[in-house]
Amino acid sequence: MPHTFRCMADECFGHPRLAAIYDPLDPDRSDLDAYVRIAEGFGVRRVLDIGCGTGVFALLLADRGIEVVGIDPAYASIEVAEGKPGSERVRWICGDVSALPLLRVDLATMTANVAQAIVDPKIWQETLRRAYESLRPGGRLVFETRDPARRAWEEWNREDSYRVAEIPGVGEVESWVEVTDVSLPLVTFRWTYVFAADGQVLTSDSTLRFRERKEVESDLFAQGYVVDDVREAPDRPGREFVFLARRPEAR
Numbered sequence: 001m002p003h004t005f006r007c008m009a010d011e012c013f014g015h016p017r018l019a020a021i022y023d024p025l026d027p028d029r030s031d032l033d034a035y036v037r038i039a040e041g042f043g044v045r046r047v048l049d050i051g052c053g054t055g056v057f058a059l060l061l062a063d064r065g066i067e068v069v070g071i072d073p074a075y076a077s078i079e080v081a082e083g084k085p086g087s088e089r090v091r092w093i094c095g096d097v098s099a100l101p102l103l104r105v106d107l108a109t110m111t112a113n114v115a116q117a118i119v120d121p122k123i124w125q126e127t128l129r130r131a132y133e134s135l136r137p138g139g140r141l142v143f144e145t146r147d148p149a150r151r152a153w154e155e156w157n158r159e160d161s162y163r164v165a166e167i168p169g170v171g172e173v174e175s176w177v178e179v180t181d182v183s184l185p186l187v188t189f190r191w192t193y194v195f196a197a198d199g200q201v202l203t204s205d206s207t208l209r210f211r212e213r214k215e216v217e218s219d220l221f222a223q224g225y226v227v228d229d230v231r232e233a234p235d236r237p238g239r240e241f242v243f244l245a246r247r248p249e250a251r
Contacts, residue, residue, distance in 0.1 A: 010204050010205065010206045012191055012204035013053060013072070013074035013076065013077045014073075014076050014077070015202060015204070016076045016079070017200075018076075018193060018202055019074065019076035019077045019079070019080050020076075020170075021167055021170060021193075022053070022054050022077070022080070023056065023080070024165065024167045024168075025173070029056050030235055031111070031233070031235050031236075032057050032060060032111060033234070033235075034235070034242070035109055036060055036061070038142055038244070039061060039109075042106065042107060042140065044066060044105075044106035044107040045066060045106055046066070046067045046068075046069075046103075046105040046106050047061055047066055047068050047105055047106065047107045047108070048068075048069050048071070048100075048105045048107070048109070048131070048134050049069065049070045049071070049108075049109050049111070050071055050097060050108060050109065050114060050127065050131060051110055051114030052070030052077075052078075052092070053072055053074070053077050053081070053112075054077050054081050054084075055070055055077075055080070055081025055084060055087065055090065055092070058070040058081070058090045059081075059084060059086055059087065059089075059090065062089040062090050063086065068089070068090045069090070069091045069093065069103060070093070071092075071094075071095060071096070071099065072093075072094065073094065073095055073096050074094075075094050078092050078094045096123075096127075097130035097131065098126070100130055100134060102133075102134075103134040104134070104135070104136040105134055105136065105139060106135075106136060107135075107139060107140050107142065108131045108134055108135055108139070108141045108142070109142050109143065110141075110142075110143035111144070113146075113208060114143065115143045115144065115145045116146060116208040116211070117207075118209070119186060119207050119209040124219065125222070125223065128141075129223050132223050132224055132225065137247055137248065137250045138246065138247065138248075138249045139246070139247050140228070140244060140245065140246050140247075141220075141225065141244075141245045141246075141247075142242070142243065142244050143242070144241065144243070145210075145211055145216060145240065145243070146208075146210060146239060146240050147213070147238075147240060148184070148210035150238070150239050152239065153182060153189070156177050156178070157177070157178060157179070158176040158178050161175075161176045161177045163175060163176070170195070171197040172196035173195055173196070174192075174193070174196070175192065175193050175194075176192055177190065178190055178192075185209050185211060186207055186209055186210075187207065187208050188205065188206065189206055189208075190203055190204065190206075213241050217230075217243075220243065220245045224247065224248070225246060225247065226245065226246045226247075226248055227243065227244070228244045228245065230243055230244070231244065
């Protein structure tokens with residue numbers, strides 16, 4: 001199911017009550033295993049996690065002794081991340097990439113749907129540029145984006161997504177997603193959450209941009225990257241592109 005990162009945080013990340021239940025509603029983060037393996041395979045020491053959300057990936061890396069900077073525009077999500085065990089080992093920044101200080105990291109990442117949720121072309125180019133500037137020469141940018149040809153949004157409906165979760169300290173929470181508009185390359189959808197404890201209903205509207213592989217490659221080339229590889233996501237083969245791009249060594 002889709003989740004998002006934007007320069008203006010969606011309610012699912014920006015509302016304190018929703019940010020607090022984000023992890024319990026999506027406890028299986030095996031999608032991050034491939035990113036951990038990439039980080040370990042490259043032997044990285046410093047990582048920039050763009051769109052870090054509630055800090056799951058940043059803390060996985062910190063647990064392995066990697067220095068991590070996590071940045072996200074949603075203050076409520078950053079608060080959740082800062083409240084987790086080991087959070088003091090990560091440098092958290094609330095904002096988009098324009099808030100980044102000068103960094104020299106070995107790896108920059110945009111996991112899950114972070115790349116797709118940056119829908120404005122100018123902000124997308126700015127994100128790629130600022131990530132490039134944050135990398136040391138030879139450093140890498142790794143991110144994923146769905147293959148538009150697979151039309152993932154056709155599976156985002158109430159029938160397939162509806163569930164009721166019992167969350168400690170919160171009670172039962174119903175949730176489901178429905179697509180509200182398809183105007184390719186943009187797809188807009190709405191998550192609905194119902195809290196049984198007091199009957200509150202909260203919604204969160206999000207939009208993702210579905211980019212073709214050649215478009216992404218062109219965007220990366222325009223910012224100076226070399227594309228070393230385009231892989232399949234191990235947990236979703238044939239459905240996503242995983243880009244491994246590199247800032248060239250200085251000549």
